[in-house]
Amino acid sequence: MSKLTATMSMSLDGFIAGPNDSVEQGLGENGERLHEWLADLASFHEHHGGTGGEHNPDSDLLEAVFQQTGAVVMGRRLFDLAVDAWGPNPPFRVPVFVVTHRGREPLAREGGTTFYFVTDGIESALRQATAAAGDKNVAVGGGANIIQQYLRAGLLDEIQVELVPLLLGAGKRLFDQLGPEPIDLEITRVIPSRRVTHLLYRVVK
Amino acid sequence: MSKLTATMSMSLDGFIAGPNDSVEQGLGENGERLHEWLADLASFHEHHGGTGGEHNPDSDLLEAVFQQTGAVVMGRRLFDLAVDAWGPNPPFRVPVFVVTHRGREPLAREGGTTFYFVTDGIESALRQATAAAGDKNVAVGGGANIIQQYLRAGLLDEIQVELVPLLLGAGKRLFDQLGPEPIDLEITRVIPSRRVTHLLYRVVK
Numbered sequence: 001m002s003k004l005t006a007t008m009s010m011s012l013d014g015f016i017a018g019p020n021d022s023v024e025q026g027l028g029e030n031g032e033r034l035h036e037w038l039a040d041l042a043s044f045h046e047h048h049g050g051t052g053g054e055h056n057p058d059s060d061l062l063e064a065v066f067q068q069t070g071a072v073v074m075g076r077r078l079f080d081l082a083v084d085a086w087g088p089n090p091p092f093r094v095p096v097f098v099v100t101h102r103g104r105e106p107l108a109r110e111g112g113t114t115f116y117f118v119t120d121g122i123e124s125a126l127r128q129a130t131a132a133a134g135d136k137n138v139a140v141g142g143g144a145n146i147i148q149q150y151l152r153a154g155l156l157d158e159i160q161v162e163l164v165p166l167l168l169g170a171g172k173r174l175f176d177q178l179g180p181e182p183i184d185l186e187i188t189r190v191i192p193s194r195r196v197t198h199l200l201y202r203v204v205k
Numbered sequence: 206m207s208k209l210t211a212t213m214s215m216s217l218d219g220f221i222a223g224p225n226d227s228v229e230q231g232l233g234e235n236g237e238r239l240h241e242w243l244a245d246l247a248s249f250h251e252h253h254g255g256t257g258g259e260h261n262p263d264s265d266l267l268e269a270v271f272q273q274t275g276a277v278v279m280g281r282r283l284f285d286l287a288v289d290a291w292g293p294n295p296p297f298r299v300p301v302f303v304v305t306h307r308g309r310e311p312l313a314r315e316g317g318t319t320f321y322f323v324t325d326g327i328e329s330a331l332r333q334a335t336a337a338a339g340d341k342n343v344a345v346g347g348g349a350n351i352i353q354q355y356l357r358a359g360l361l362d363e364i365q366v367e368l369v370p371l372l373l374g375a376g377k378r379l380f381d382q383l384g385p386e387p388i389d390l391e392i393t394r395v396i397p398s399r400r401v402t403h404l405l406y407r408v409v410k
Contacts, residue, residue, distance in 0.1 A: 012366065012390060012406070013380030014219045030387050151372070161217065163368075165390035165406055167356070169383040175218030178374040182235050185217060185370035190402050192395035197404065201217070201370055 002133050004126060006140040006147045007065050007160040008174055009034045009196070015171040016144055023081055028171055034164050037195040038062070047091040058193050065160070069094060070136025071129035073122070075146035076100035079115065089113075092141070095132040097125040099146060122149050144174050151178060156203050159185070163197040207338050209331060211345040211352045212270050212365040213379055214239045214401070220376040221349055228286055233376055239369050242400040243267070252296040263398050270365065274299060275341025276334035278327070280351035281305035284320065294318075297346075300337040302330040304351060327354050349379050356383060361408050364390070368402040 008016050011034060018028030026032060038044045042053035043063035053059065071094050079098045083090075086109075090096075093112040100117050107115040118125040129138040140147050140156065150156045161174075184204035191198040213221050216239060223233030231237060243249045247258035248268035258264065276299050284303045288295075291314075295301075298317040305322050312320040323330040334343040345352050345361065355361045366379075389409035396403040 012364075012404075013383065014378075019385065029385065033387060159217075163404075165392045167380055167383055167388040167390065169387055170385045173219075175372055178218065178372055180224065180234065180375045182238060182374055183372040185372065187370045187397070187399065187402065190395065190397035192392070192397070194392065197392065197395050197402075199217075199368075199402065 002070070002130050002135060003137045003157040004140065004150060004155055005065075005069075005137050005158040005160065006142075006150070006156060007162065008142065008147070009038070009162040009164055010174050011164050011166045011168040013167045013169065014173045014175060015168040016142070016174045018168060018171040021081065021172065023084065026081075026085065030168060031171060033166055033168070037162070037164065037193075047093070049087075049089050056193075057191065058196065058198075061191065061198055065139070066093075068137050069139045070133030072096040072139050072141045073125045073129050073146070074098055074141035075143050076102075077145070078141065078143045083115075086113075095129070096141070097129045097132075099125045122146065122153065123155070126150075126155060144172050144176065147174065148177055151183065151203070154205055158188070159201045159203065161199045161201070163199055165195070165197075207275070207335050207340060208342045208362040209335075209345065209355060209360055210270075210274075210342050210363040210365065211347075211355070211361060212367070213347060213352070214243070214367040214369055215379050216369050216371045216373040218372045218374065219378045219380060220373040221347070221379045223373060223376040226286065226377065228289065231286075231290065235373060236376060238371055238373070242367070242369065242398075252298070254292075254294050261398075262396065263401060263403075266396065266403055270344070271298075273342050274344045275338030277301040277344050277346045278330045278334050278351070279303055279346035280348050281307075282350070283346065283348045288320075291318075300334070301346070302334045302337075304330045327351065327358065328360070331355075331360060349377050349381065352379065353382055356388060356408070359410055363393070364406045364408065366404045366406070368404055370400070370402075 018031035021028035041059040043059045045053035089110040090113040103119045185201040189200040223236035226233035246264040248264045250258035294315040295318040308324045390406040394405040
């Protein structure tokens with residue numbers, strides 16, 4: 001059965017981007033620091049059209065996330081910010097459903113990534129992504145806002161936090177605007193590593 | 206050499222208390238959920254004047270923190286909120302230095318806890334606590350505000366986060382108002398457990 005998952009690199013103080021994220025600034029001031037642990041990994045290189053990099057448990061974990069993902073949903077702002085940076089061969093290699101208010105034709109890129117634009121909300125995007133994913137998972141690619149929407153709607157099944165040993169101090173928080181009702185999680189797996197702590201949680205519904 | 210440490214139970218979304226913490230409400234709405242993992246531990250019972258409880262790795266870790274702590278510094282608001290709840294035999298059993306604007310005579314309680322009231326700032330409190338701690342550590346007992354002050358001042362050496370699998374949604378954040386300059390941490394130790402993840406960091410200076 002297909003699950004809805006989100007995997008994000010987050011600083012210990014809860015940020016997944018620095019202040020002023022933009023097309024020019026990418027992840028915002030100091031935001032790239034959140035992804036430093038990724039940069040040397042073989043699986044990251046491979047999915048970004050390169051070769052080389054390090055094979056280690058971090059890389060294997062990342063590769064497992066890629067392998068288990070059959071489709072992606074994401075917010076329109078993330079798409080706008082990052083589509084140029086992803087280039088002609090984006091790292092997803094599966095159908096990507098972008099939740100937006102403005103419809104447009106699908107955008108097919110190399111390597112199996114096609115962006116579809118969904119104008120009737122997050123539940124519709126999830127239904128379409130689930131159909132496309134087959135027996136694999138649907139990943140919420142971000143940003144924070146759409147992850148929060150899926151959490152509030154009770155639709156997110158798993159959260160994988162890559163907890164980065166850094167206090168960023170400012171930027172965009174992953175867990176914000178969730179409302180005053182607590183959401184219970186269950187620790188599924190904790191994998192310590194030198195540069196990041198891999199935390200996998202099941203959302204208790 | 207004595208270190209300045211802070212050990213706090215924090216929800217995955219960064220809260221160490223719920224909304225409206227007060228003398229009556231304790232840790233605020235749903236805030237007690239952050240300490241549920243503690244309630245069954247033998248070391249917690251023992252330091253709160255009871256007996257029984259479970260001996261397990263969580264309990265041993267908590268006991269190690271108690272054993273390594275020679276003095277405590279805390280904020281005035283935490284003292285005001287919790288002094289009655291701590292009762293005649295508070296769990297510290299070491300000198301406690303309360304940073305406040307209003308001086309008063311030391312308050313001696315049973316079991317080795319004496320509260321001293323320091324009116325000339327966090328650095329003075331740290332100096333007095335360090336002298337009292339001998340070769341043991343000084344713990345910042347909280348709340349969030351004074352921990353943030355020691356972090357901003359570059360005086361905190363270690364942070365132990367007891368990461369609770371819970372999205373509290375609202376309340377008081379541990380890491381807030383730190384300013385836009387990132388603070389680097391180094392992962393010292395990660396100990397997974399069923400109900401909490403023990404994360405120990407060194408603050409890189």
